[in-house]
Amino acid sequence: MKPSGLMAIGLIQQHFRSLPFQKKNKPASPTAATTTDKTVEEILEVELDGVVLTFISASGCANIVFSSAVPARANGHVITHHLDTVRCKLLRDFIIGITLRRAKAISIKLFVDLSAGDLFSEQRGLSVSAANLPLAMNHATAARADPETESSSEEALPVGAEASGPSLVFSSSADDDGDMSGVGAGGDEVEGESDELVGPSDELVGPSDELVGPSELSPELESGLEAGDLGDEDLGGFAPPEAGEALGVVVGFFLAVVGAEAVGGEVGADAVDFGEPVAAGEGEVELLSPLDISAPASGGGSAANTAVTANKATARDNSLKSLNYQIEEKKKMEQLSNGSITDNIFPSAPAPLKQPFVIGVAGGTASGKTTVCDMIMSQLHDQRVVLVNQDSFYHSLSAEKLKKVHEYNFDHPDAFNTEVLLSCMEKLRSGQPVSIPSYDFKTHQSIESASPVNPADVIILEGILVLNDPQVRDLMNMKIFVDTDADVRLSRRIQRDTVQRGRNIQNVLEQYTKFVKPSFDEFIQPSMKYADIIIPRGGDNDVAIDLIVQHIRTKLCQHNLCKIYSNIFIISSTFQIKGMHTLIRDVNTTKHDFVFYADRLIRLVVEHGLGHLPFTEKQITTPTGSVYTGVDFCKRLCGVSVIRSGESMENALRACCNGIKIGKILIHRENNDGRQLIYEKLPKDIASRHVFLLDPVLASGNSAVKAISLLISKGVPESHIIFLNLIAAPQGIHALCKKHPMVKIVTSEIDASLNEDSRVIPGLGEFADRYFGTDNSKNFQAGLKISK
C-alpha cells in the first residue's frame, strides 16, 4: 500500500504529464507581470486543455528546458509538437504534501532559473505566472491516464518496487567473481551473491567515556522533498540540451489548489477527487510549496488527528513571497558562480535558515496551548526554540479599571498591546534579542522585570488571539489551532484560575459567561479558519505534535541549495553531529580521533543513504505469533569508492550491507578542471545495481562528475547512483547537479566555498592523509606521537 498522500501527489503529477499543450501568443496580463521580475519582455501562453498557462520570459523563450523528474517522454511529446522552441521538464519533488479535498481547480506558478548553465550559451530568467487549470478529473481518470502511477514513485512510495528480486537475506559468502582489486587500504572485498543489509548491530564505541552517537539517524521527515519523487524509470530520457540551448532549472513550483471543499484534513486518494470544475477563486485555497519556508505548511496525517486548512489570501501572498525568495536565491547563485560574492552565503548546518521559523499557536482558554508548545519545544530539544506568550502583552490595568476589574474583558483583542508584540516579534525575526514584558494575572499588571529572549531558529507565539490579527498572522510560517471541547476547557480553567491565578469559582464562572465565551465565539473560534493545522485534543494528540515537529525539523535542515536542487539530502543536524564535525575539522585533532569521529559520521551518512533505496513491503511473524508488516531491503547494491579517500567509507558500507560488492575508481587531477581516469575495477553486473559512490569530500565536483560519467557509461542509470559524502562545497553541488540531476547526493554538511586551490573552506584539509596517517603537517605528526 502506498502512503495515501504520496499517491495523491503521483496522481497530480500524472495529470500534468498527460495534459496537451498548445502554443499561443498573447500580450502580458498585469496579473501575470506582478509575479515576475521587471525585465519581462515577452509572453508566451500555453493552453492546457483550453486553459491558459502564461509563460513570461526575460528576453525570448527560445530553448528553455525545465529541469525535473517528469519524464521527458511525456513532456518531450508536449513540447516537441506544440512548443517547438521550448522543452519542458517540470521540477521533480515539487509537492511536499497534499491536504486538499475535493478541490475544484488548480492553479500553478513556476519560477524558472535559466542561469544554471555554464554548459549552455544563454542565461535568461523566465517565470511562469499563475494560471487556473480546471481539472475535471478523479483519481480513476488519473490512474487510467498513466498506468505507471503505482510504480513510478519507488523512492517515495516504497512498496512494490523490487518485489520480484531475489531474496535479500543472505549470509555473507565468498566473492562470486573475485574481480575486486582491493587496491588501497580497503583491501579485498568479500562479496556475496546478494547483498545483505544488516541492522545497526555494530557497536560504535568512543574513546574515554564520551557519548557515542546513534548508529541510525534520528527519524526525520524527508517526504517533503521525496514525496514528489518519480520512479527511476520515469526519469530517463532527459536529453542534454544541444548547442545554443539554455538550461532552466525550475527553482520554485507553487501549486495552489482552489476548491469549495478544500478544508478537511484528509490526505490521500480522496484528496484528488477534483469533482466538477468551478471558477478559480472559490472556496479555500491551499498553497503547497515545499521549497519555501515562508509558505504556510501543509500537514499530513490521519484526518482524526489533524485537520489542515489554509486561507486563500494568505496562500497567494505567500506564493508571491516564495517567488521573491526564489528570485533572491537565484541572484545569490548567480553571484556565487560569477565569483562576485565569496562570503558565507551557505553557512554550515545546523539550521541555516534565512529567518527563524515562526509558529503561531492559538486556541480557547485552557485548551492546552501551553502544553502543546511545551511538547513541541521538548521534542525540538536540539534546536534553538523560544516561546513568546501573547499574555505577556496584556495592557496593565489602571487604578480606575482595577476597581471595576469584573467589567473588564480580557478576552477582547483590545486588551493586548499588539503594537509592542509586533515589534518584539519583528526584532526576533531579524535576529535581535528582545525584552518581553512579564504579566501578573493576580494583579492584572505588567511587571517591571522583563525577560530577555534571544533570537532562535524557531519562535513559537502562543495565545488566545494570535490568529485573530492579520499583522500577527503574517509573521507566521505555520499556524496551529488547538481545538479542545468547551466543557473540558471550562473545567480546566476553574481549576487553574482558582489554584494559580487567585480567583474563586464564582469569579471564574461569571467572567466565563460574560466575557470569555462570547469573545471565544466572536474572535477566537473564527480565527481557526486561518490555521494550517488544527489539533483536536491538544496535548493528548501525540500524532499531530509528532507531525508538526517532523515538519519543523525538515524545514530547519533544509539548506538553501536543497531548495534549488531536490536531489540533495543533508543528514539532520544535531549537536552530536556538529560536535563530530568540530572534531574532524580541528587541525589539532589526533589521527586516532579523526578516524574515530570520521567513521561515526560516515556511518550516519551511509545509513541515511540506505534510506534512499527502494524497498518492498514484507510481512513476518513474530515469536508471539503476531503478524508484523514491515519492509524488505533493496537487493541489488554495490559501492564504488573513489581512491583514496573514498576507501575510508567502505567499512561503514560493509557494516550495513553484508558482503556488498565494492568497486574502485582512481581519478587523477590533471589541471584545475581536468580529470583523468587512471584505474577502475567495477562489478561486472554494475548496470543492474544501485550504486553508492563513496567520496568524503565534494570540492569542485570534477572527480565526482568523472566517476559518475564512468558509471553511466557502464550502464548504471543516473537515478540509481547515490553519492555519499561528508562535506560538500556549493561549487561541487552545482557542477554535479547540473550534469547529473538524477544522482542523489547525501552529505552531512555543506560548506561555504572553495579556495583558489579548489579546497573546501572551511573544510578539513586532505581527508585521505588525515584518515590514513599520511599527513606530514607538524600538527598532525605531533598528534600522531601523542596518540601512539
Ligand SMILES: Nc1ncnc2c1ncn2[C@@H]1O[C@H](COP(=O)(O)OP(=O)(O)O)[C@@H](O)[C@H]1O
Ligand atoms: N491533555 C490534558 N489533560 C489534562 N490536563 C491538561 C491537558 N492539557 C492541559 N491541561 C491542563 O489544563 C490547564 C490549561 O492548560 P494550558 O496548556 O496551560 O492551556 P492554555 O495555554 O491553552 O491556557 C493546565 O492546568 C494544564 O495542566
Ligand SMILES: Nc1ccn([C@@H]2O[C@H](COP(=O)(O)O)[C@@H](O)[C@H]2O)c(=O)n1
Ligand atoms: N488579568 C487577566 C488576564 C487574562 N485573563 C484570562 O486569561 C485567559 C488567557 O490565558 P490562557 O492561558 O487561558 O490562554 C483569557 O481567557 C482571559 O480571560 C484573566 O482572567 N485575567
